[in-house]
Amino acid sequence: MADDGEIPRKLNDEFNDDDLFASAIEIKVEAKADISLEDDRSNDLSVVEEQSNNLSAADEIDLNSDSEFKDDVDDTNAKHELRSEPEDIFEDIPEPKEVKIDATPVRPTLETSVTSPRTQSYSNYVGTTIEEEKIVPEESDKFITISVKDPQKIGDGISSFLTYNVVTRTNIGLFKKNEMTVSRRFSDFLGLHDKLAEKYLHKGRLVPAPPEKNVVGTTKVKMAGGQTEQEGKLPEFVERRRAALERYLIRTAIHPIFQVDPDFREFLECEDELPRASNTSALSGAGVLRLFNRMGETVTKIAFKMGESDPWFEERHQQLETLESQFRRLQASLEGLYSHRRELAYATAALGKGLALLSNGEDHAGLSRALAKMADLHDKLEGVHNDQSNADFYILHELIKDYLGLLGVVKDVFHERVKAFQTWQHAQQMLAKKREAVDRWESTGRSDKVAPAKDEVLEWEAKVNRSQEEFDSISKAIKKELERFDLQRVKDFKAAFISYLEAQMKAQDKIIEHWETYMPEAKAIA
Known part of the structure; x- marks a missing residue:
């Protein structure tokens, strides 16, 4: 399980998944090509060294006078130069094995x-x-x-x-x-x-x-x-x-x-x-x-305070408490934003109705037509404001509400761990009492009581071991679940923010389009 310091780094990495892993894939492909070139180069060099050793041992050929062999060596060196030219990116890497990263699966x-x-x-x-x-x-x-x-x-x-x-x-x-x-x-x-x-x-x-x-x-x-x-x-x-x-x-x-x-x-x-x-x-x-x-x-949660031996749980508990407080403030702000946009939509609709009534009582034809068009414009703007309020609610507000519910589930899981710890401590206390009973019966010479008491000791020792295993198991499971929780939270908020921004940008484009469509009507008033 990753330590505390690694959690923020993983969360920050989630925002750059596309670029990060795209570059990783490119490095993997180039690294494989480099390794294969190194292998070819070593094979060619071994051939040249073997030929030169054979020539020097026989002492029958003069390398300076044998132009054919020189041409072969020159061609081989030229091939190595051509192959090594595009691989300058790996000059600082001591061994190709260090850049072979395809053993680690790429996250989707x-x-x-x-x-x-x-x-x-x-x-x-x-x-x-x-x-x-x-x-x-x-x-x-x-x-x-x-x-x-x-x-x-x-x-x-x-x-x-x-x-x-x-x-x-x-x-x-x-x-x-x-x-x-x-x-x-x-x-x-x-x-x-x-x-x-x-x-x-x-x-x-x-x-x-x-x-x-x-x-x-x-x-x-x-x-x-x-x-x-x-x-x-x-x-x-x-x-x-x-x-x-x-x-x-x-x-x-x-x-x-x-x-x-x-x-x-x-x-x-x-x-x-x-x-x-x-x-x-x-x-x-x-x-x-x-x-x-x-x-x-x-009541049990308030009365019983567990002596936490794992600092990871203590720190995570404080982080989740802070996160819940921030979520609740954000939820209250989103509720206010949602209600304000609703009120804006209602006010826009009321203004449209007022403009329609005013256009009916206007004698000037051009002005009456402009007022009627403006009434239609405000009817359209009402729909845009309603879409914006729905985006505030269904994209952001409900997301925060869901995660407040999940934080409540996290608290329940933490409480289950506390209950497992209580069961473990109770088993240890009962085991200590049973061992004291065995010592007491042995000291008083009650051999008829010793055997049953020892059987109870063995029974409670098994319960202690089982309770400790359950406590360790739930602790490990909680750490794994919270790691998934953090990763999923980043994905959900990223997707929600992108969708929310796209919705707001489209709403603003519609507002601009509606006003630009109305501009000729306003200019046509004579």
Whole structure:
């Protein structure tokens, strides 16, 4: 595992993957060519030395008078000069073996790597067309793409619910088909998360968090009717949840372990309705019990302070606390930006309506036409501002929200490590008590108690060893998971920032285009 000092360097390298590895490939090819030339050169020189040794030993030929042999030597030297001319780049390298780098696999660049979880969710809201990329967990020739589409309301009233179509495309052999479409409820997504968390969280794996429940939004959707259902439109809350569910599945599929998990594959493959996950309901008995368990764990976290022996975990904990604080401030700023752009869109629309009314009451034909065109202009600007606000929300705000959820998962994994440490310490304490009991029975001469006590000592020694192995195992797994977390975080933010800048640039181009189109109308007023 890399030490603390190497993490920032890896993160900085992620921003230059394309140039870095392109140059590495060029060096690899040139290095191979140089090695082959060195081999040819050494072979030719050995031939010349062997011939000269034979001539000097026989003492029968004068090299100064034998023009044919001189020509051969000159030709050989000329060939060496011609071959060595383009290889000046390796003059400072003592041995060709030091520049042979093809033994290290080249990491995939962004174009062949994981698609950002926002790629498929915000493409409908931003004007730019975003190409769907592959999710490559380990090997570049394996991929899986997941999209959540077509939310539909089933039933009426409080008993109604929403379903989503989950479309999966993959070439991984463990899946039954290359393309699958299944219908899932929101509770199915929560049930999938509970299954994965139960199997992997205590092992130190970062199980992505699903979207949070929203009782108010769900109730509004259930009780919605009339004009909304007739128009075939669902509230904005539904679209936000759909995008969040899609990002959740993509983030889960990125992980090489979760991707091939039987429960995850069943979720994507099984065309039948999954068993209802009743314990996911907030008002169920399991939900109330889960709430009390969380309260108990919170108290335990506050009361128990683990004496950290590994400085890596202490430093990482401080870094993650700082990162969470920065994310929360950025999220608040993005929420303000989103609301301001929404207000700007509403104000622009209101101004357009006012200009339309003013144009109807204007007697001057040229001025009336100019005002009407300006009203149309502001209607178009309203759409641009709405696109900008959607980009603020779906590209940046939701990215920050997802990573705040992941930081919560990291805290849960750290707590699992603390629980493993507590189990280990408890086993050590019990082992010490059992050994004291053996000494006490031996000192009092109670031979009938000594044998059972020694058996208990052996049992607790095994528990101590097993607990220590579990603690070391979860510590190692957490380090590996956090390394993946850092690399993926850089990729996600890089892709999101690029997409966000492209969306803002396109919005500004549209604004300029709309105003330039209007300029002739303003100049035509006489």
